[in-house]
Amino acid sequence: MAHFVYALVEGASVRYIGYSASLKRRRRFHAWKYPCCRMLILGAYATREIGLDRERWWIKRLYEAGHPLRNIRDGGAGGVVGQKRSYLTRSRMSAGQKGRICSAATRIKLSEAAKRQFASWEMRARVSAALRDHPVLPKTRIKMSAAKIGRRHSEKHRANISAATKGKSKPWSQARWTAQERRQNGKAAKS
16 A cells, blocks of 8 residues: 655645545545645655655755745644544533534434435335345245354343233234235245
């Protein structure tokens, strides 16, 4: 994997020196944030340490040459990966974001939008009918069966499931009984 050092150039002056192991993603980010700058690759290196060292070297040389760099640091930090923030800083950041990203009104709107995403009953019936026409192949059934062997729940777990679901089952409607009979008759006819 290559480690790149690059420059963002605007006109005749260098504005920023950076390091990246994922040049494609970094190029997209800079194209969005600094559309007036073009990216110039200064070097590709075998290891991260060498890349970060060369980034420091380029920043130092270009500062000395008088280029108006936007770099905040002297380079070689490798971004915020591994940066440690104090508990106080993290708690301030958390307090600043609470209620800001998703207010109660926004949550209600998101909930309504999510409810509208479910397919109508007619659509579900059409999908169900289409899937019924495509039976599972015998070799696929064998694979599915083999995958489930040894994956049984313990007696205690099954007892907990049984206790949790007792009294919750709804009585079957006439349409459900009819559909069940149709499935049973279809299986008997295929056998």
